[in-house]
Amino acid sequence: MEDYRKAFGEIYDKYIDKIYRFIFLKVNSREAAEDLCSETFLKTWNVFRGDSKAEIENIQAFLYKVARNLVTDYYRKNNRAQIVPMENIQLINHRIDLEKDAALRSDLNTVSRAIAELKDDYQNVLIWRYLDDLSVSEIGQLLGRTESATRVLLHRAIKAVRNKLEM
Amino acid sequence: MFNDSGLIKKIKVLNQIKPFPDWVVLTKNRILEQTEEPENVLGVVPNGDWDVVPNIWARLWSSFPLKPVFAFLILLVILTGAFGFAQSSLPGDFLYPVKRAAEKSQAVFISDEGLPRYNLEIANKRLEEATEMSQRIAERPKRLLAYPGELQKRDSIISEFQANISQAAKHLVKADAEKSGPDTMTIKEIVEQTKKIEENKQKAEKLGVIVGGTDDLNNVLSIIVQREIENLEKTILIEDQQAMLEEIKQDYEQGDYAKVLEEILLLSYPQP
Numbered sequence: 001m002e003d004y005r006k007a008f009g010e011i012y013d014k015y016i017d018k019i020y021r022f023i024f025l026k027v028n029s030r031e032a033a034e035d036l037c038s039e040t041f042l043k044t045w046n047v048f049r050g051d052s053k054a055e056i057e058n059i060q061a062f063l064y065k066v067a068r069n070l071v072t073d074y075y076r077k078n079n080r081a082q083i084v085p086m087e088n089i090q091l092i093n094h095r096i097d098l099e100k101d102a103a104l105r106s107d108l109n110t111v112s113r114a115i116a117e118l119k120d121d122y123q124n125v126l127i128w129r130y131l132d133d134l135s136v137s138e139i140g141q142l143l144g145r146t147e148s149a150t151r152v153l154l155h156r157a158i159k160a161v162r163n164k165l166e167m
Numbered sequence: 168m169f170n171d172s173g174l175i176k177k178i179k180v181l182n183q184i185k186p187f188p189d190w191v192v193l194t195k196n197r198i199l200e201q202t203e204e205p206e207n208v209l210g211v212v213p214n215g216d217w218d219v220v221p222n223i224w225a226r227l228w229s230s231f232p233l234k235p236v237f238a239f240l241i242l243l244v245i246l247t248g249a250f251g252f253a254q255s256s257l258p259g260d261f262l263y264p265v266k267r268a269a270e271k272s273q274a275v276f277i278s279d280e281g282l283p284r285y286n287l288e289i290a291n292k293r294l295e296e297a298t299e300m301s302q303r304i305a306e307r308p309k310r311l312l313a314y315p316g317e318l319q320k321r322d323s324i325i326s327e328f329q330a331n332i333s334q335a336a337k338h339l340v341k342a343d344a345e346k347s348g349p350d351t352m353t354i355k356e357i358v359e360q361t362k363k364i365e366e367n368k369q370k371a372e373k374l375g376v377i378v379g380g381t382d383d384l385n386n387v388l389s390i391i392v393q394r395e396i397e398n399l400e401k402t403i404l405i406e407d408q409q410a411m412l413e414e415i416k417q418d419y420e421q422g423d424y425a426k427v428l429e430e431i432l433l434l435s436y437p438q439p
Contacts, residue, residue, distance in 0.1 A: 005199050008199065012198070013195075020186040038194045038197070041198050042198050045198050104183065108180060108183060108184070110177075111180055130179055131178070131182055158171060158174060165177065
């Protein structure tokens with residue numbers, strides 16, 4: 001069991017930021033993102049240590065799949081996410097001055113609002129490609145699409161978010 | 168109007184979003200503490216004779232007058248046990264630092280003559296550890312395999328193995344330069360350790376571990392073997408011994424220096 005804990009601990013450290021950000025950008029609430037993110041890892045841990053007969057072939061894909069399902073359940077219960085301002089959001093760089101901090105939060109607000117208003121697949125490809133640095137092939141596997149279909153989807157997602165930002 | 172690269176730059180601003188560090192740590196601990204209910208391995212009824220064991224202990228402790236001595240003995244048993252268990256520990260295990268500390272403390276008492284043997288012993292230990300780690304990884308279910316840090320630890324162990332081989336070779340060269348070669352006892356010990364290294368190397372390589380060569384050591388052994396052969400050639404040998412010497416020379420050409428040294432010892436000091 002100790003081996004499993006160590007291994008999963010490393011998986012947690014590697015993916016926690018990505019999964020949290022993925023969920024946050026969809027639900028736009030820190031509390032909800034924390035709850036759903038912790039639920040994602042808990043469910044994955046239970047499978048990982050062998051509580052169910054399922055095997056995890058690709059841990060990254062599994063985590064995203066669980067996260068997406070939980071977000072879908074969340075939407076069902078709470079309607080689509082409300083856009084909330086970024087005042088209470090943890091940012092990486094604590095040392096920037098107040099003016100820069102305000103500018104950064106304004107940018108974050110604008111972009112996250114634009115992405116939150118997109119449909120699910122567009123959100124996913126943008127987050128995976130430009131924030132999580134996944135390859136087109138990896139994104140295709142996550143979505144169950146071919147590479148060319150994924151490129152087309154990405155192109156459409158970029159166009160959609162550009163339209164939102166220019167409105 | 169945003170071009171694509173400007174737009175992507177805007178999107179990447181969202182990389183700034185991250186969870187609170189305290190929450191990350193608390194959540195990790197909470198998740199990893201999830202375990203099944205512990206088995207009732209004692210098979211003891213919770214409110215029956217469960218008090219018997221603690222009661223016996225309490226009576227023993229209170230009636231025993233020499234508590235400090237008893238406490239010292241317990242500590243000694245624990246430490247001995249810890250050292251004992253530590254010998255089979257691997258990198259990443261709780262007692263592994265104890266094992267390494269014990270090795271370092273041994274090194275203080277090693278004489279110059281004993282250094283080649285000591286280095287080869289330590290090299291063997293590192294190789295055994297790398298093999299054991301690979302065995303552990305290979306026996307796990309597919310979903311587990313090796314976690315990233317584990318492979319790095321194994322690679323570090325292999326590097327230490329190679330460093331110890333080089334050290335052993337260096338000390339042998341030094342011994343060779345200072346005297347006319349290592350003494351019989353040292354040769355016997357080197358043969359033993361070198362054979363062990365070869366066996367462990369084969370085990371490790373079967374599990375996919377890239378151990379690397381032991382060229383430094385082989386080069387030094389080659390020099391020692393050559394000198395021993397030259398010494399034997401100057402000696403008067405009977406017919407059987409001559410035949411053995413010819414075989415030894417052939418084996419020397421094959422490069423199996425540990426085997427050759429063993430044969431030289433048999434030739435020089437035949438068993439009754």
